Amino acid sequence: xxASIFVLISAKGGAGSxxxxxxxxxxxxxxxxxxxxxxDLTGRRSLAVLMDSIRASDEARVxxxxxxxxxxxxxxxxxxxxxxxxxxxxxxxxxxxxxxxxTKKSSLIFVDAPQPFAAVxxxxxxxxxxxxxxxxxxxxxxxxxxxMLVELVRFxxxxxRMMIITNLRDGRPEIAKADIERALGSPITCEIPPRSDRRxxxxxxxxxxxxxxxxxxxxxxxxxxxxNTPIGDRRDVHRRRAGGxxxxxxxxxxxxxxxxxxxxxxxxxSPERAKLKAEVHAALAERLEISAGSMVGSDxxxxxxxxxxxxxxxxxxxxxxxxxxxxxxxxxxxxxxIDEILGYGPLEELMRDESVSEIMxxxxxxxxxxxxxxxxxxxQSFQDDRxxxxxxxxxxxxxxxxxxxxxxxxxxxLADGSRINAVIGPLALDGPSLTIRRFGKRRLQCTDxxxxxxxxxxxxxxxxxxxESRLNIVISxxxxxxxxxxxxxxxxxxxxGERIVTIEDAAELFLNQEHVVRxxxxxxxxxxxxxxxIRELVKNSLRMRPDRIVVGECRGxxxxxxxxxxxxxxxxxxxxxxxxxxxxxxxxxxxxxxMAGYDLPIRAIREQISSAIDMIIQLxxxxxxxxxxxxxxxxxxxxxxxxxxxxxxSYRSEGLDEQQKVKGxxxxxxxxxxxxxxxxxxxxxxxxxxxxxxxxxxxxR
Numbered sequence: 132x133x134a135s136i137f138v139l140i141s142a143k144g145g146a147g148s149x150x151x152x153x154x155x156x157x158x159x160x161x162x163x164x165x166x167x168x169x170x171d172l173t174g175r176r177s178l179a180v181l182m183d184s185i186r187a188s189d190e191a192r193v194x195x196x197x198x199x200x201x202x203x204x205x206x207x208x209x210x211x212x213x214x215x216x217x218x219x220x221x222x223x224x225x226x227x228x229x230x231x232x233x234t235k236k237s238s239l240i241f242v243d244a245p246q247p248f249a250a251v252x253x254x255x256x257x258x259x260x261x262x263x264x265x266x267x268x269x270x271x272x273x274x275x276x277x278x279m280l281v282e283l284v285r286f287x288x289x290x291x292r293m294m295i296i297t298n299l300r301d302g303r304p305e306i307a308k309a310d311i312e313r314a315l316g317s318p319i320t321c322e323i324p325p326r327s328d329r330r331x332x333x334x335x336x337x338x339x340x341x342x343x344x345x346x347x348x349x350x351x352x353x354x355x356x357x358x359n360t361p362i363g364d365r366r367d368v369h370r371r372r373a374g375g376x377x378x379x380x381x382x383x384x385x386x387x388x389x390x391x392x393x394x395x396x397x398x399x400x401s402p403e404r405a406k407l408k409a410e411v412h413a414a415l416a417e418r419l420e421i422s423a424g425s426m427v428g429s430d431x432x433x434x435x436x437x438x439x440x441x442x443x444x445x446x447x448x449x450x451x452x453x454x455x456x457x458x459x460x461x462x463x464x465x466x467x468x469i470d471e472i473l474g475y476g477p478l479e480e481l482m483r484d485e486s487v488s489e490i491m492x493x494x495x496x497x498x499x500x501x502x503x504x505x506x507x508x509x510x511q512s513f514q515d516d517r518x519x520x521x522x523x524x525x526x527x528x529x530x531x532x533x534x535x536x537x538x539x540x541x542x543x544x545l546a547d548g549s550r551i552n553a554v555i556g557p558l559a560l561d562g563p564s565l566t567i568r569r570f571g572k573r574r575l576q577c578t579d580x581x582x583x584x585x586x587x588x589x590x591x592x593x594x595x596x597x598x599e600s601r602l603n604i605v606i607s608x609x610x611x612x613x614x615x616x617x618x619x620x621x622x623x624x625x626x627x628g629e630r631i632v633t634i635e636d637a638a639e640l641f642l643n644q645e646h647v648v649r650x651x652x653x654x655x656x657x658x659x660x661x662x663x664x665i666r667e668l669v670k671n672s673l674r675m676r677p678d679r680i681v682v683g684e685c686r687g688x689x690x691x692x693x694x695x696x697x698x699x700x701x702x703x704x705x706x707x708x709x710x711x712x713x714x715x716x717x718x719x720x721x722x723x724x725x726m727a728g729y730d731l732p733i734r735a736i737r738e739q740i741s742s743a744i745d746m747i748i749q750l751x752x753x754x755x756x757x758x759x760x761x762x763x764x765x766x767x768x769x770x771x772x773x774x775x776x777x778x779x780x781s782y783r784s785e786g787l788d789e790q791q792k793v794k795g796x797x798x799x800x801x802x803x804x805x806x807x808x809x810x811x812x813x814x815x816x817x818x819x820x821x822x823x824x825x826x827x828x829x830x831x832r
Contacts, residue, residue, distance in 0.1 A: 134164075134234040135260045137342060138242045140283075142276035147298040148265050149177040151323065152241040154335050155342070156206045164237040166207040170244040170252045172221075174214035178243060182208060189213065196221045197229060209233065211251065221251050230254035239342075257350050261294045261342070266315070268297045269305040273314050277486070280315060284483075285466070296321040296338065316485030445469070475522050477511040478567075482549075488569055489611070494562030495519045501611075504756015516562045523553045523565055532654055541654070542636055550639055568611075574641060575616055577623065585613070586760040587797050589821040590780055593763070596817040597746055598624035600809045601679075601703030607716040608750035613758040614707040615639050615683065617750060621705060625679060629703075632672040634665060635683030648675060665689040666727075669696065682706040688727030690720055697743035713747040713764035717774050720744075734772050741766055741774045745806060753784075753793040760797075765804055777802045780822060799825050 137155075141148040149171075156167045169178040179185045184200055188210050192198040198210045209229070212221055231254075233240060242255045256262075262283060266276040276295070283293060295317050297308070312318055321338045324330045445468055467477075474482075481487050481500060489501035495513035499506050513519040527534060527543055534541045539558045543551050550568040575583075577591050597604065598621060606614050606621070622642045625631060632648045633640050640649070650672065653663040665682065666689040672680055673696055680696055682689065684707045697704050708723075710716040717740060724736045749762040761782040767775040779802060784795040799822040810817050 134166075134237045134240050134258075135342065135345060136234070136240045136242065136255055136258050137261050137263055138244050138256060138259045139263045139265060140279065141245055142264055142266050142272060142279045147267075147323075148245060148263075149181065149243050151265060151296075151298065151335075152243045153178065153181050155339055156239070156241050158332075158335050158339050164207075165205065165239045166209060166233055166237045166241070168233075168240060168242040168244075168255060169208065169210045170242050170255065172212055172251075173245075174212065176210065176213060178208060179210055182206075184208060197225060199229070207237070223251050223253070226251045227254045230258070234258065256288075259292065260345050261292055262288055263294045263296060266295055266297050266311065266319075268299060268308075268311060273306060273311060276315055280317070281480075281484075287466075290317070293317065294320045296323060298323045299325055314486065475525065476518060477513055478522065481509060481511060482547075482567075482569075490565075490567040490569070492519065492563070492565040494559075494564070504752060504758075519563045519565065520555065523555070523563060526551055527553070538654075544638055548639065548641070570616075570639065574619055577620055580617070580620060583757065585617075585758055587825060589825055590760065590763065590797065592821055593779070593817060594621060594748070595624045596810050596815045597806060598703070598705075599626060600806065600813045600815050602745035602806055602809065603697045603702060603743055604705045604746045604748060605716055605720075605744055606705070606707045606748045606750065607710045607713065607719075608707075609709065609711065609752065612750040612752040614750055616758075617748070617760075618681070618683075618705060618707055622681065625703070629678035630676060631679045631681060632675055632677040633681045633683065634668045634672060636665060638683075640681065640683060642681075648677075666692055669693055672696075673699075673701075677701060679703040679705070684708065685720070685723055687723055690723035691727040691729070691739075694720070694724065694739045694743040698739060710749075713749050713762055713776060713778075716747050716749070717776075737772065737774050738769060741769050745809075747776075754787070755792045757793060759793075765802075765806060767805060777804075779804055780825070797825050799823050 139148040139152045149169075152167060156165050167178055167182075169176070171177065176185065176188075179188045187200045188198045188208070191200045192210075192213065196212050198213075200208050200210075211226070240255070242252075242259075244252055244255070264276060264279060264283075266272050280293070284290065295315060297311065297319055299322060306314075308319055308322065320341065321334060323334050323338070477498070478490060478492075481490050481498075484500075486502050487500045488503075491499040491501075491506075492513075493499070495516050495518065498509040498511050500509050501507075513522070523534060526545060527541060529546065530543045532541050532543045534553055534555055536555075536557065539555045541553050543553075545551060545567075548570050550570075552566045554564045556563070577595075580586060581588055581591060604621070606618055608614050619640055619642070622631075622640070622644075625642070625644060627644055628646070629644070630646050630648070631642060631644055632650065633642065634650045634652075636652050638649055638651045650668045652665050652668060653661065664687075665685075666687065669680070669682065669689050669692040678701075680693070680701055681704065682693055685693055686709070690708075693704070693706060708716055708719055710719045717737075720740050721733065721736050724731065724739070744766050747762075747764045747766070748760060749764065750758060751761045752758050759782055760780075762778055763780045764776050764778050767777050769775065778800045781798055781800065782795055783798050784793060786794060788794045801823070804819070807817070807819065
């Protein structure tokens with residue numbers, strides 16, 4: 132008999148791992164041989180109390196530590212230690228032997244393993260079929276769960292073996308399931324309702340059925356012990372290092388006064404570790420004939436093969452090294468070396484973190500990240516400028532772009548769609564600078580933006596009617612305010628059956644329609660030739676029979692070609708621009724048209740703008756990091772030499788609430804939109820009273 136082992140871990144105290152492990156064991160006892168393991172070394176003896184077996188456990192105890200009892204209910208229970216003091220006498224070989232015996236006699240083993248993990252628990256963890264992380268659906272619960280997931284990965288546990296469930300012990304969750312999945316970057320396998328809920332037993336049975344279908348996997352070699360030293364609670368170490376105020380800030384999602392990282396780093400760099408890494412790099416290059424840059428452009432199968440070879444070789448090279456005091460340290464160093472050879476070095480961990488929306492590297496020793504609109508200083512850093520430069524070149528090589536002293540600035544995109552910008556010397560004075568704009572795997576939809584408070588449902592319905600009626604729209608705002616995200620969302624309203632051409636510097640748009648042609652600009656080659664800019668692509672797109680043209684961003688002379696396209700039958704086009712307000716957007720467009728190199732009168736330019744652009748949507752990033760639509764403005768025409776405009780909806784800020792979040796409201800101006808006639812001509816139904824309903828006192832003029 133080969134046992135399936137499930138290690139239950141509470142993301143925070145009181146999440147219910149002990150109770151849940153007992154419930155699973157009781158429902159699973161129909162299987163032959165079910166064992167519960169209490170791996171809590173603090174002496175709480177929770178399982179023995181719940182099973183009313185304290186006396187039986189004490190009578191069966193061996194050498195003051197281990198006790199294995201056979202319950203009349205058909206569930207065996209292994210208690211590793213009755214107290215924290217007895218835990219110090221528990222030996223790893225003893226637990227290893229009894230684990231091997233249990234796996235032969237049991238079909239199901241449920242391990243209640245709260246933090247801190249100790250070396251003696253490793254025999255169960257290396258054989259675990261799944262690690263079940265139990266999450267409390269609250270802000271603090273999710274914060275703890277994210278930290279725990281990072282710890283498990285660093286410890287060497289693959290994400291594929293993790294399973295997340297939520298325990299609704301107190302009834303309704305504080306945070307919805309979709310938000311929890313988005314925050315943790317992993318799906319929730321099961322939601323356990325309160326015990327008093329009639330659905331409780333059915334949920335436990337459903338989880339049991341899922342677990343029974345999982346085959347026992349191979350051993351996790353990365354967790355094999357090298358010492359009997361307990362791992363310890365690394366979260367407490369981080370708390371002492373970061374300070375209580377920052378932990379409080381992380382738990383409440385409020386920014387700390389000091390830049391601190393919310394991602395703990397288990398090992399600080401040291402000269403000894405740097406020397407050891409250099410030795411391993413040299414040995415790997417000799418044994419496997421690889422170098423730090425040799426894997427650029429390799430396919431996924433080759434990368435996976437090389438990763439396995441490197442892991443095995445590193446384990447051999449690091450075995451018995453006195454610089455490494457624990458299996459955890461060796462696992463972390465091994466992953467660090469693999470990231471440097473096959474990935475982006477210190478940035479790999481941040482690239483795997485779905486909560487990170489932007490990574491900003493200011494020289495080798497300073498890395499900032501953005502999460503939920505707030506900047507924090509990360510613990511990751513590069514050894515020197517040379518390592519950072521190597522990572523930049525590795526990012527650029529697959530997309531055919533280069534960076535050197537003759538071309539010290541470059542834009543590009545990674546395979547996952549992330550946008551990158553790099554600047555090196557002589558322009559960057561304090562070392563190479565790298566900025567990575569990341570986009571989530573799941574694109575935000577209209578309902579997501581409404582839920583986040585970016586705008587309201589009546590505003591969404593109005594903009595949907597604008598897109599379906601083929602109005603020309605400019606989305607404007609500052610850097611990082613969400614223009615590309617909003618353009619992606621707005622494009623969902625384009626009806627199927629239309630031919631759409633997208634034009635970008637670095638492809639970031641992902642339209643859901645089938646008939647889409649994506650064009651991307653190209654920089655010059657080594658000889659300084661072959662450059663294809665946005666303007667050339669806009670001109671070429673007019674020969675491609677587009678129904679709509681979507682330009683990722685107008686920033687130069689292409690604005691003139693875009694306006695001409697909008698004025699020559701290509702209605703329904705959308706673009707973005709950088710500006711501080713809707714009125715500033717007009718001025719920006721005027722300036723960009725002048726950059727085309729034609730000596731056009733300012734009035735002619737403004738007439739082009741007023742006849743081409745129908746609507747300007749102004750976005751802004753607020754003080755708390757949230758993004759909002761601050762105005763929807765319609766171009767009304769010309770009065771003399773001035774382009775006339777009217778606000779349809781605007782956002783009125785009313786300061787900050789108790790949680791330091793921006794509060795305010797969207798207000799309908801009461802102006803009768805001129806585009807209503809276009810809606811009627813195109814058969815688009817929209818009731819203007821929807822917008823008026825946002826402001827009960829407003830009347831349509």
